[in-house]
Each structure stands twice: as C-alpha cells, then as structure tokens.
Amino acid sequence: VGESEDLDLSRSEVVETILAAFFKSSVDHTKKARELIIKKKKR
Template sequence: MAKEKFGVAVDEEIVREVDELVNECDDLGASRSEIVEAILTAFVQSETNHVERVREIIIRKRKGTL
C-alpha cells in the first residue's frame, strides 16, 4: 500500500507520550511515524463510531475538558 506524508501539530503532552512509546519499542527500532501510524491503524480498525468519537474529542479539546 502506498503511503502519503502529511504534517500535523500536536500538544506537547502527546509528543511526550509518543516519545515514551518510541523508547518502550526501542527493540523494534520504531520511529515516531510508525508509532503514530500504529495508533491510527488501531483506531480505524476498532469497532468505534469514528465520526462520533472524533467529534467528541474535538469538542472536548476546544472546551478544555480533555
């Protein structure tokens, strides 16, 4: 499957969490990009209503409750 690059800006807390996962997956040599792709893959493949969940997260972040 072809891959496409795109830039994103994330909160510093998310960066710290992703970097922690990178460190914990040191034996795999996983990069930030691979970690983020794995997280997105897990989310997309879940049984969650993706539109509903994404909207909820956006609203909560904007209100400062997340």
C-alpha cells in the same frame, strides 16, 4: 517525538500503529470526537 525509547519504535512506526488501530476499530470515531468536543466546550 523522534523515537519511542520505551518501545524502540520510530515516529513513523508509532503513527502507523495508531492509524491501524483507528481504522480497525468498530467505534464511530466521528461521533466520539463530537462528544469529546462538546464535553470540552461545556467546561
């Protein structure tokens, strides 16, 4: 993805936004990732 035409953002701006949201949230991301991996393996 070079640019997001819908949002008029560059790839680095999109990545920066995602990372900021990831680190600011109170969700336990390790636990959530583990749950998603387990669910995927059970399929």
